[in-house]
Amino acid sequence: MTGQLNTSGSPHIPARFSVTKVMGWVLIALIPAIFALLFYFGIGLIVQITLATLAGYLFEWWSLTWRHQPLKPFLTDLTVPVTAVLFALCLSPIAPWYVAVVGMFFAIVVAKHLYGGLGNNIFNPAMVAFATILVAFPQSMSLWLPPTGLTQFGELQTIDWKHTLSIIFVGIQNSDLAVDAVTAATPLTALKTGLQQGFSQSEIVQGMVFGDFGGLGWEWIANWLFLGGLVLLYKRIITWHVPAAVLMTTVAISTPFYLFNADIYMSPQQHIFSGGIMLAAFFIATDPTSGCSSHRGKLIFGAGVAILTVLIRNFGAYPDGVAFAVLLMNLSAPLIDRLTIPKPYGKKGHP
Amino acid sequence: MAELKDRLSTFHGGLVLKHHKELSAGSEVTEVDRPRSLTISLRVNRGHVSEPVVAVGDRVNKYQIIAQPIHPFGVVVHAPYSGTIRAIEERPTAAPDAESAPCIILDTDDRDDATDYMPPLTEFNRQTLINRMREAGILGMGGAGFPTHAKYDHHTQDMETLLIINGAECEPYITCDERLMLDQPEALIKGTDLLMQAATASRAVIAIEDNLGGVKSLLDKTIKQLGLETIDVVKVPTIYPTGGEKQLIKVLTGLEVPSGQTPLSLGIIMQNVATTKAVYDAVEHNRPLTQRLVTVTGDQVGRPGNYLTAIGTPFYHLLALADCPMSEIDKLVVGGPMMGYPMPSADIAVDKTTNCLLLLTADSSKPDLTTLPCIRCGDCVKACPQDLLPQQLFWYIQGDDLEKARDHHVFDCIECGACSWVCPSHIDLVSYYRYAKSELTYQDYKKAKAQLAKQRHENREQRLEDIKAERQAKRRAKTDKLKNKSQAKQEISAVLDRLKNKPKDDGESS
Known part of the structure; x- marks a missing residue:
């Protein structure tokens, strides 16, 4: 007979899952899209991911220290790399190094730890970071690279890893490259500026940066993100509610605009396949901490993200509105949650 | 009113768990030898305390009443063996959190003088059956510990009643109900018939989980032999917690028990298979509830299986019989791994709702x-x-x-x-x-x-x-x-x- 039996509470069988595993699967699900981005836009993304992750861990360690929190469980839960990768995916591959660092400061210190750390953040940290730098460094966010496949036309040239590093760490002005020769607008920016200059949509999508059904390269990145999303659904890390609501509402809202005037409003397929809506549908709006908890709440939340995104894209000043749409819906999540408490067993049909 | 549906319904959520039942399901039931002393709890689960009617030093016979309820929801307590009352005192019990309750400590002897405290029933009707349940000290043996007679007392006779016998042991590891159904199908079916009379129910259904091979055909065969065709056997999906009262009702009838009410509001009475067998014993053999099947299983248990155990048998007696070295055990759980309660010591004794002793080493219990x-x-x-x-x-x-x-x-x-x-x-x-x-x-x-x-x-x-x-x-x-x-x-x-x-x-x- 041992001296003391363990009397910790039930259940008495090992847990199924852990936060680390959840976050690990999110990272795994992002791998196909990361490779697609690398293929189309070069090595810069790896640098951005590394920068963001290192900066993220630094800020996490610093925040945990001043908040007197235990270091080990929180530094090993893989939430920092998830935030960092999601944020880096939104960055231009050749954005200057300080963009990633400042963004991660806002993600980890402001959005996460000032609100109480893991599980207590009201806003999605990656989107807070992205929105901040979108406002703070608009110039560097508009400088994207042309996707592979465009450079064969001769007007543009690809840049190798040495040039990538020098642009990120020294600056494009100080390098020996001509800015116009190595950068190109993102499809959504091209569309926005084209429309502002008085071109019609059908003319604009004939342009270089557009592919078969979305932005060139972007359409395939969206497909790989979709695949990653299916992995998360299969592993039951997310439910179908948010992605379905985001994608279906995007189509449902953008179609009437497009039918009303196809010259100035984007087609539903452009909405889905260029820009951030696919990333948002499976990886951003599904963030449980800043989203809704009931199934009905998730549907409303996803639909809200889609409606706001389409409205910002069609009428707003920014080419893409996903980040702002998500942040606005984050604000509404507590209210939606309160209004969508499900009826439990035995109370259905009763007030 | 509540009716059995042809197609089963589902409930929200639930889990598919590794059931670990093969450990203890296979072996024959072992009858536990007489322990030298019994610790009989006078309160079961969160129920009411019964008042002892014997004094320290009294000699009691087997089946003699040793405590009477003072509250309508209390139960009669009988002596499982003849012997001498050594003490009546507060002891930790097998209730949640090993809460202390008054216990009668009985030093048993081998004289085995039994007294007929319950004469055979001469008349079988609703009232005599309910009285017999009360006299025999029967309560819900599936875990809730609600006095069985109280369920039938409360039900109004003008309502069409559906009787559900719960054989869906949804918690992993536990197999005592499965073993009972395999070994005593006749007692179970006859017991079900008696409960139908007590409930004035025209239909009864025995629900079992669909991973139990052979039980359904065995029960169906027994029903046919006995000519009790108003009893159905239905397989329900093995999803935890199908065996929960509310979930099982939803699966079988598609109805939900209104919040804050009992199944009686739907005209449903649910009874565990062990309870059904206890009612059968009380009516057919005039035996009060003084023993039950307990599954002893888990890691490091040399002889996992089901043990026919006298109420009040200390855990250590049972564990020694099951060849379980306590030195390597980290956790001793009463009940299953999902809802069971960890016990602080093996000196605590089996009560009427103890269906399983689960022993876990540090590796397989919840790691830190x-x-x-x-x-x-x-x-x-x-x-x-x-x-x-x-x-x-x-x-x-x-x-x-x-x-x-x-x-x-x-x-x-x-x-x-x-x-x-x-x-x-x-x-x-x-x-x-x-x-x-x-x-x-x-x-x-x-x-x-x-x-x-x-x-x-x-x-x-x-x-x-x-x-x-x-x-x-x-x-x-x-x-x-x-x-x-x-x-x-x-x-x-x-x-x-x-x-x-x-x-x-x-x-x-x-």
């Missing part, structure tokens, strides 16, 4: 996991069979906003542990809900008491006020009278007149 903050992942929402929002409940309870937890239906939680198990942050959610429920109940009780006291106080104040007002009114009337001089003069003269006109003989006579 760090609890992280809730990330609101919603896994608990997906798993909850009651369709609650466990993470919101947790949020409010953690913030001590218990009224919000009530609004989020914390009282509908059945404490099945599904949420705790799936939680990636390893939060012991069920403990929070238990805390909230008991705290809210206590607060309500205090509030009701304060309300009553306030009411009493106000009533008293009102009474004093009334008395005072009455007195004042009288006094005022008197002074008013005196103030009015003309009226006073008139009255005085009237009195004087009366005295003057008095007949003279008045004075003589006095």
